[in-house]
Amino acid sequence: MRRIQTILLLVASSLFMVAEGQSIKVVQGESQMSVEGTSTIHDWEMGTSSINGVAELSKEADQLEITNTKITVKSAELKSDNSGMDEKAHDALNVKKHPTITFTQTEKLTVKPNGTKFSGTVRGNLTISGKTKAVAIPVTGDSSQNKLKVSGKLDLKMTQFNIDPPRAMLGAIKAGDEITVSFEVGLK
Numbered sequence: 001m002r003r004i005q006t007i008l009l010l011v012a013s014s015l016f017m018v019a020e021g022q023s024i025k026v027v028q029g030e031s032q033m034s035v036e037g038t039s040t041i042h043d044w045e046m047g048t049s050s051i052n053g054v055a056e057l058s059k060e061a062d063q064l065e066i067t068n069t070k071i072t073v074k075s076a077e078l079k080s081d082n083s084g085m086d087e088k089a090h091d092a093l094n095v096k097k098h099p100t101i102t103f104t105q106t107e108k109l110t111v112k113p114n115g116t117k118f119s120g121t122v123r124g125n126l127t128i129s130g131k132t133k134a135v136a137i138p139v140t141g142d143s144s145q146n147k148l149k150v151s152g153k154l155d156l157k158m159t160q161f162n163i164d165p166p167r168a169m170l171g172a173i174k175a176g177d178e179i180t181v182s183f184e185v186g187l188k
Helices: 002-020 083-093
Strands: 021-025 032-039 044-048 051-060 063-074 100-105 109-111 117-128 131-142 148-157 173-187
Touching: 044 083, 051 173, 063 117, 109 117, 117 148
Parallel strands: none
Antiparallel strands: 021 051, 032 044, 032 173, 051 063, 063 100, 063 109, 100 117, 117 131, 131 148, 148 173
């Protein structure tokens, strides 16, 4: 009888550890990304809610660990309210040759949440238009309700990724080099 109890305890312990270190996926309806920039005549914004990805989440004692995050966005899914601008942006991103924008986490993020809320810096490689750069993204998050919600903002330059800022009307209108990428990703 004691042996059966020991075996049951070991099985229960292993199930608990699996629940604590689990793979989670992006929830489509709870995720969005936007890219904001300027041009010689007006500010602009493009966005998408078509985000895919996974991460691994572990909770131990009073710490939360996030590892192996990989987020993918289809470049052609970035849209604005101006189809002409979308076409110029998609050409600049070379979406036919480089159909995805990808972030791959390279270092474990360990945070000590205040309740369910946390903040930290996630480090990884960002690939846009075939060019990969190491980035450090300040993030805030919430790990309540068996979900993980992470938000962040990153300032970049298009030329860092070998992207020529789009132009229109024979160069009379030109996008600025600086962009801000903002995101909110829900994972479960």
